[in-house]
Amino acid sequence: MGGGWGCQGVGVARTPRRPAELVGRVFFAREAIHRGLLTKNDLRTSAWRRIFHNVYADARLTLTHRARCRAAASWLFPPGCAIAGRSAVALHGGVAPHPDDPVEVVVRPESRFGPLAGFLIHVAAWREGEVQRRDGCAVTTPVRTCWDLANWLDLVDAVALIDSLRHVHAVTLPELEHYLSQHRGERGWRKFAEAVALSDGGAESLPESRLRVRLVRAGLPRPATQHVVERAGRFIARVDLAWPELKIAIEYDGLWHHDPAQLHRDRQRLNKLLGDEWIVLHVTSQRMREDFDGFLAEVHAALRSRSRRPS
Incomplete structure (x- = not known):
């Protein structure tokens, strides 16, 4: 009798559902539920990892910071939003933040985005040509990224990241100096000038x-x-x-x-x-x-x- 009672399945954890379409993938939870692939309860199991609001991934997947940037841009960004700052450095081939660090974005003043967990959001306008497509993401150009770094970060950290972009040839000193000449006198230009003057593409870390x-x-x-x-x-x-x-x-x-x-x-x-x-x-x-x-x-x-x- 005792053995039969123990076979009722009480307290036995069920195997999480892993639809083949989602194995090894990052996905939009609302779409997966709409297609009947998962339920809200399924998303709470150990099979899946929440990345952002409504964005999940196979828990066995190793995610880089660049992958998190692509996920954010694919499913969450409204018009007038772009990867920026330290995250933009990573997308341009420079040093990447820790995989779990917030994704840094710049949002036009008229756009509505955030606040959302997992993001560091800056509100600022940009000129035509200062945002481009890279890895499927809207991202600030290398030279605009350097401008933002100089204005958002401590000078020492800003120069280090500008060095990183120069080291991988994402941006050159003449490009930075030309951008400076175009923006001289604008708010933030002095910080940018100092950062550019101190930068060095030979640095390796x-x-x-x-x-x-x-x-x-x-x-x-x-x-x-x-x-x-x-x-x-x-x-x-x-x-x-x-x-x-x-x-x-x-x-x-x-x-x-x-x-x-x-x-x-x-x-x-x-x-x-x-x-x-x-x-x-x-x-x-x-x-x-x-x-x-x-x-x-x-x-x-x-x-x-x-x-x-x-x-």
């Missing part, structure tokens, strides 16, 4: 860019990015930042704790510079956060020592 900008804003001479050191025409090493004429280099030590072998290779590479009398200073993300002034003093001391050195 956001932390490296932030370090460079902080050094320059602290009054140090502008360092070269990704400087290649050679000896008798042969490659010796490439360093993140350098003052080549003084033989001083700075290396940003990032995620070495995740890759000890890479740390070993880089230290071996940098040790070769000692034979050429280079000073190599190292800085970590923790030092940047907690003791940047101390590191800055070390850089100042190195620059002074080499500046006094007889030629």
